[in-house]
Amino acid sequence: MSSFNAQILTPNGSLFEGEVTGVKLPGTQGSFEVKANHAPIVSTLEKGSVLVRKDDGDTNFLISGGFVEVNNNKLTLLAESVEEA
16 A cells, blocks of 8 residues: 655654554544545644554544645644644
8 A cells, every 4th residue: 555754743843753554634624534645735623633544553643733734745744732542
């Protein structure tokens, strides 16, 4: 399965960085999932769960809201607070 790089950042630094197969996000206009080769996008995020899909299993994070940018097979999520669920 195709993968891409994802990074989850807070004001305190990077909480996650690595190769993923998908990331499901709580967009303010509804949830959506980013896969490899996704079109460039910038979106606002609401409080909720972020599901990070990896070849070796999935990880859930709870975010306080924030922003996500996807460009050239790299996802960058910025949030004020993030906790591993």
